[in-house]
Amino acid sequence: MASMFLYLLSLLLFPLFSSAQTHRNVTLGTSLSTNDKNPYWASPSGEFSFGFYPIKDVFVLAIWYEKIAVESIIWTANGGNTVESGSKIELTSDGVLSLSTRNGTQIWKAESMDSIGVTSAAMLDTGNFVLSSDESAIKWASFDIPTDTIVPTQILNPLGKLSARLTQNDYSQGRFELILQGDGNLVLYQKARPMGDNYDGYWDTATTNGSQLIFNQSGYIYLSLGSGNTNRSSLTPTTQVSPREFYHRATLDFDGAFRHYTYPKKFTGGRWRQSWSVSEYVPSNICTAFGGSALGSGVCGFNSYCKLDDNQRPQCNCPPRYTYIDSNNTFNGCKQDFLQQICGTSDGFELREIPSIDWRTSDYGRFTSVTEDWCRETCLDDCFCAVAIIREGTCWLKKFPLSNGKTDPTDKGKALIKVGKSQLVLNNRNNSCKKDRDNLILPGSILLGSSMLFNLLLISVICLANCGFRHKKQHKMRQDPPSISGMNLRSFTYKELEEATDKFKEKLGKGAFSTVYKGILELNPQSLVAVKRLESVVEGVEKEFRAEMSAIGRTNHKNLVQLLGFCDEGAHRLLVYEFMKNGSLASFLFGDSKPDWYQRIQIAFGIARGIVYLHEECSSQIIHCDIKPQNILLDDSFNVKISDFGLAKLLMSDQSRCTTDIRGTRGYVAPEWFKRMAITAKVDVYSFGIMLLEIICCRKNVERESWDENYEILSDWAYDCYVENKLHLLVENDEQAKNDGKMLERDLNLKLELETVGFEIALELLLVIEKLVYHLVNALELEK
Structure with missing residues (x-):
C-alpha cells in the first residue's frame, strides 16, 4: 500500500525530476566582464550561453543559442538596454546576481523574493538560467520572467507576458505585449509609449478558461484550457518538426506578430535552409489586425x-x-x-x-x-x-x-x-511662418506658464480633497478595532455581515457545523467574500476557537485561503474569507469532464506547499486534520487555497504531537485516530495521500453505487491494481498520465516492493516527498 502511494507520488513528481539539472557552473564571487575573452557562462551541452552579447561596440546581458549566428537571443536583462565596455555581471558573495557599469554602479539585479541561501548559479540545457541553493531549490529563474521569447519546456502562467523589443536590433521594450490574462484569455496588445499603458487588444484566443501557455518538449505551443486531456487551443500546426533535429523558439516580434520559429541543427540541404523558418504565426495578417476603434499608431507608426x-x-x-x-x-x-x-x-x-x-x-x-x-x-x-x-x-x-x-x-x-x-x-510658407512663430514665442510662453500653474493648483486641490476623503474613510475603519490582540483582521458586527450577505441569501456550501454564504463588503462593493456562519457554539471550546482563529489570522501564504475578518457578537460566530470563484477541488475533479493532467499536477503541488507551510513555517505548527477535496478551493486562475480550519489543532513550538478526540472526514482519517495514538503532522500527510489518488484518478475515494464492489474504495482498488501490476487502469482514459507513467518507469526504474516497506516507514517517506514538493516545485523546470 505504502509503496503504491510512493509510486503515484513519484508519478506526479516525474515532470519535475525529469527536467532537473544539478549543474552548478557558477559559484559565489564569480563574475564576467565584457573585456573577458569569453564573456559568458555556457550550459553543459553548449547549446545555450548567458553573458554579454556584443551589438556593434556595446553589449546586452542576455541568453542566446550558442550555436546559431543570427537572431539567437532568447532573453535579455536590464530591460534590454545595452551596456558599455567594461561592465560586469557578478554572483556576489551574498547570492545576488548584479550587473554594474565599469565604474561600479549597479544598474540591474535579479529580483529574487528570497536571495538568502543562494549558493550557485547555472545555465541549464533548457535555456533557463537559475540561482539555486545547496538543496537545489531554485530562488530565481529567467524562465519566470521572459522577455520576448519562450522556448521548449517553458510555460507562461496567468498574468505572465511577453514584451516585444523596440526594433530588430534594439532589445529595449517596444510597442506590443502578449498577456495571458487572469480571465483565461490570451491577448495581444499595442502599448502606449512612453507610459506603457495597453490599448485595445488586436488579437486573442477568445477563451475564458486558459490556464497556461505551454511550449512543450515536443515543440508544440498550446493554451491549456484547464479541463480535459485534449481541451486546448493550439498555436502550432499539427505537423511539427522534432526538437531533436531543430532548434525552436516562439517570439513576439517587434512588428507585433507572435511567431514560432525553427532552425535545423544539422544542415543537410533539401528544403530546410540554414536559417530560422516560420512554422506558424498570429495574427494571420498583422496589417489588418487592428480594428476600427483601435488607438495607437498601428504596426507602422503614424502617417504610414x-x-x-x-x-x-x-x-x-x-x-x-x-x-x-x-x-x-x-x-x-x-x-x-x-x-x-x-x-x-x-x-x-x-x-x-x-x-x-x-x-x-x-x-x-x-x-x-x-x-x-x-x-x-x-x-x-x-x-x-x-x-x-x-x-x-x-x-x-x-x-x-x-x-x-x-x-x-x-x-x-x-x-x-x-x-x-x-x-x-513650402519655402515661402516656411519664411512667413517662422516670423509668425517668433512673434508668438513670448506671449505664448507666458500663457502656457500660467495655464500650467493653474493646472498644478487644480491638481493639488483635488489631491488634498482626495487625501482628506481617504483619511476620513480610514478613520471610520479604525473605529472598529479587532477584539483579538495582534491580529490583522477586521471585526464585523452581525448586522454588517447580514447586510453583506443579503440576509444570508446565497448559500455556497454547508458543513457539519457551519454554512458558507456569498457576500459583498459594504466598504468595497467590488469585493466579493465568503461568510462562514457557525450554526452552534459550544461554550467549552470558545477559548480554543478564538486561539485557533488568532493563529490562522496571522498566517500568510498563497496556498491558504485568506481570513479577512470575523464576528464575535453574543451567540454569533462568523468568519469572513476571500471569495474563491472556481469553487472546490471536489467540483473540479468530479465533474462531467476530466481536468487536464498537468493542471492536476500543479494543484497537487499547491496543496503540498500549503501543508508544508502549516506544518513547518508557522510560529505555531498547525495540523489541519481535515484535508479533503471539499476543503481545497480554487481561485480565478485555479490556484490552490486550503480552507476550513474548523478542526485544526495548534501545537506550540516545543511540541511535535498531541492527543485529541478523533477529527476529520471518513475516508481521509489516518489510522492513528482509531488507535488513540498521539497525533502528529502525519495525519495530514495521510489525508494528502488519499487525495492524491483522487487527483490522479478523478474519482471519489468512496463510490457506494459502483458496479463492482472491488471498485468502491479507491485506495483498496488502487492497491489491488498495484499488486496485479495494473496501475495503468487508474488512468485508463488519461493519455497524458499514461505517458508520464511509462517515462517514469523507464527513466527512474522505480521498483518498490510492498513487503520491504512498512507502513510507518511509508508515512515518513510520504512526509519527505511532501517536503520535496515544496523545495522542488520552485527549483526544477517543468517538462511540459
Missing part, C-alpha cells in the same frame, strides 16, 4: 501604411510627399515634407491617388451618396482633412495624424492624399 511582403511580413510605406521620420527604422512612422493647410485657404494643395489603402481609425467625417468630385472638393476646402477615402459613393474624411494604415487588395476604394503643390510654396 502597412503592406505584407512575399514572406507575410509587414512593410511600412509613406504616402506621396511624406518621408520616414527615421530612415533606419521604417516602423517609426512618416512626416510631411510640406506645411499643413491654413484654415480659410485652399490654394497650393492637390490630391494624389492611391488605390486600396485606408486608415480606418482616423475618420472624423462620413458622407453617403456623393460623387468623387464632391469628395475631392470637400477635402481640399477643409483644413482638417489630411486624406479622403472614396468608396462606392461614400466619402470618408481622415484627420491628421493618420493611424493604422494598411493596404487591402480587396478594397475597391481609393485614398486621396492632400499634399502641397510645390516646394516653392
